[in-house]
Amino acid sequence: MTPAPVADVVIAGAGPAGRSLARACAARDLRTLLVDPRPHRAWTHTYGAWAHELPADLPVDVVAARGRGVAIARRTHELDDEYAVLDTAALQEHLSDPAVAVRRGRAVGAVPVGPGRHPAVLLDDGTAATGRVVVDATGARQALARRGAARGLDGGRPRAEQTAYGVVVPRAVAARVSGDRLLFMDWRPAHGRPGWPTFLYAVPLDAERVLLEETSLARRPGLAMPELRDRLRARLRAAGLSDAEIPDDPADVEKVRFPVDSPRHRSPAGVVAIGAADPVVHPASGFSLATSLRMAPRLAAVLGDALRGGHDPADVARAARAVVRSPAALTVHALRLRGLETLLTLPPGEVPAFFDRFFALPPVHRRAYLDAREDVTASLAAMTSLFGRLSPRLRLHLIRGTVLGARSVRTEQ
Numbered sequence: 001m002t003p004a005p006v007a008d009v010v011i012a013g014a015g016p017a018g019r020s021l022a023r024a025c026a027a028r029d030l031r032t033l034l035v036d037p038r039p040h041r042a043w044t045h046t047y048g049a050w051a052h053e054l055p056a057d058l059p060v061d062v063v064a065a066r067g068r069g070v071a072i073a074r075r076t077h078e079l080d081d082e083y084a085v086l087d088t089a090a091l092q093e094h095l096s097d098p099a100v101a102v103r104r105g106r107a108v109g110a111v112p113v114g115p116g117r118h119p120a121v122l123l124d125d126g127t128a129a130t131g132r133v134v135v136d137a138t139g140a141r142q143a144l145a146r147r148g149a150a151r152g153l154d155g156g157r158p159r160a161e162q163t164a165y166g167v168v169v170p171r172a173v174a175a176r177v178s179g180d181r182l183l184f185m186d187w188r189p190a191h192g193r194p195g196w197p198t199f200l201y202a203v204p205l206d207a208e209r210v211l212l213e214e215t216s217l218a219r220r221p222g223l224a225m226p227e228l229r230d231r232l233r234a235r236l237r238a239a240g241l242s243d244a245e246i247p248d249d250p251a252d253v254e255k256v257r258f259p260v261d262s263p264r265h266r267s268p269a270g271v272v273a274i275g276a277a278d279p280v281v282h283p284a285s286g287f288s289l290a291t292s293l294r295m296a297p298r299l300a301a302v303l304g305d306a307l308r309g310g311h312d313p314a315d316v317a318r319a320a321r322a323v324v325r326s327p328a329a330l331t332v333h334a335l336r337l338r339g340l341e342t343l344l345t346l347p348p349g350e351v352p353a354f355f356d357r358f359f360a361l362p363p364v365h366r367r368a369y370l371d372a373r374e375d376v377t378a379s380l381a382a383m384t385s386l387f388g389r390l391s392p393r394l395r396l397h398l399i400r401g402t403v404l405g406a407r408s409v410r411t412e413q
C-alpha cells in the first residue's frame with residue numbers, strides 16, 4: 001500500500017517541462033505537487049526557439065530578443081523564420097505558480113500502480129509522494145524510469161551529446177565577430193582547428209549583451225569542453241578580440257552538455273515522462289523547450305478529463321502518454337534519430353555542405369523537419385527533399401552510414 005494521494009498530479013523535476021505542466025494542471029484546478037532537490041534554483045541556461053514554435057499566449061516579456069537569423073555554411077543563408085531568445089528569469093517566473101505545491105527532495109524511483117495502490121515518487125529521505133498520476137520531468141536523468149533504461153537496446157554505447165562553450169560579451173564587442181547579426185550557425189572554421197566541425201552561435205540576450213557560443217551539434221560522445229573553449233577563444237582572437245575581451249569569469253560563461261538520443265522512458269504503470277525525460281528532444285537540434293511549453297496545456301486537459309472521469313490510475317497515465325508519444329510522434333522521432341545517425345557519419349569536411357543543402361530547402365520542408373513532431377508525411381517529404389539535393393558523393397556516404405551504421409565510417413574528433 002502507498003499512503004493516500006497528497007495531490008492529483010505529482011511531478012518530479014521543476015525544470016521548464018515540469019513547471020509548465022504543473023502550471024497548466026493548477027489552471028485546471030488539479031492539486032499539483034512538484035518535487036525537486038533544488039526547486040527554487042535560478043535557471044541559467046540560455047533558451048532559444050523558433051518564434052513560431054512558442055505558445056501564442058507566452059507573455060511578451062519572456063522573449064528577450066528576436067530576429068531573423070543568418071546561417072553560414074559555405075554560403076550565407078538569410079533565414080525567413082524568426083528566432084527567439086528567451087529571458088530565462090522571466091520564463092521561470094512565468095511558469096512558477098503559487099497554486100502549485102513544492103517539496104524539496106530527490107526522486108530515486110517510482111512506486112508503480114498496483115491493486116489498491118496509487119503511483120508514488122520515492123524520495124531519497126525514504127518518504128514517498130503519492131499522486132493519482134505521477135510525472136517524470138527529471139530531464140535526461142529519467143529518475144523514475146524502470147532500471148536499465150539508461151542502457152537501452154544499444155549495448156551501452158555512449159550517448160550522442162550536444163556540447164557547447166559560450167561567453168557573454170557586450171554587443172559592440174560581439175559585433176566584431178558576428179557583424180551584429182543573429183548567427184544561428186556559422187560553420188566557417190575561423191578557429192583553425194582540425195577535426196569534427198563546430199559552429200558559432202551568436203544570439204542577443206538583450207539590447208546590451210550577446211552570447212557567443214562554439215557549438216558541437218551532436219557527437220558521440222560529445223566534443224570535450226576544453227576543445228570547445230580553445231576553439232571559441234581562437235575564433236574570437238582571429239576576429240581581432242583581445243584576451244581581455246574574452247571573459248573567463250564563470251558568471252559570463254555558459255557550458256552546454258546534454259544527450260540528444262536518450263532512450264525511450266521505460267515508464268512504470270501510473271507514470272508518464274515529459275520534456276527531456278522522454279523523446280521530446282529533437283535529436284538533430286537538441287531542442288525540446290518549445291515543445292514542452294506548447295504541450296503542457298493539452299496534457300493537463302487530458303489529465304484533468306481522465307482524473308475527473310475517475311479512470312484507473314494506470315489508464316490516466318496511459319492517456320497522457322498517448323499525448324507525449326503518439327504513434328505518429330514516435331515514428332517521426334525514429335526518423336529523426338535516423339537523421340542524427342547519418343549526421344554522425346558525415347566526413348567532417350562534408351558537414352558544412354550538408355547544412356548548405358539543409359538551409360536551401362524550401363521553408364515548408366525546413367520547418368517540417370525542425371517542427372512537425374507528429375506529421376510523418378511532412379517529415380518524410382522534408383528528408384526526401386534534402387536527400388535529393390545532396391551531391392552523389394554525400395548520398396552514397398549517407399546510404400553507407402545508414403545501412404552499415406555509424407561505426408562503419410571512420411571519423412575523427
Ligand SMILES: Cc1cc2nc3c(=O)[nH]c(=O)nc-3n(C[C@H](O)[C@H](O)[C@H](O)COP(=O)(O)OP(=O)(O)OC[C@H]3O[C@@H](n4cnc5c(N)ncnc54)[C@H](O)[C@@H]3O)c2cc1C
Pocket residue numbers: 012013014015016017018035036037038045046047048049105106107108137138139140141143254255256257258274275276277286287288289290292
Ligand atoms: C546550457 C543549455 C542550453 C540549452 N539551450 C536550449 C535551447 O536553447 N533550446 C532548447 O529547446 N533546449 C535547450 N537546452 C536543452 C535543455 O536542457 C532542454 O530543452 C530543457 O532544459 C529541458 O527541460 P526539462 O524540464 O525537460 O529538463 P531539465 O531542464 O533538465 O530539468 C530537469 C529538472 O529535474 C530536476 N531533477 C533532476 N533529477 C531529479 C531527481 N532525481 N528528483 C527530482 N528532480 C530532479 C532538476 O533539478 C531540474 O530542475 C539547453 C541545455 C543546456 C544545458
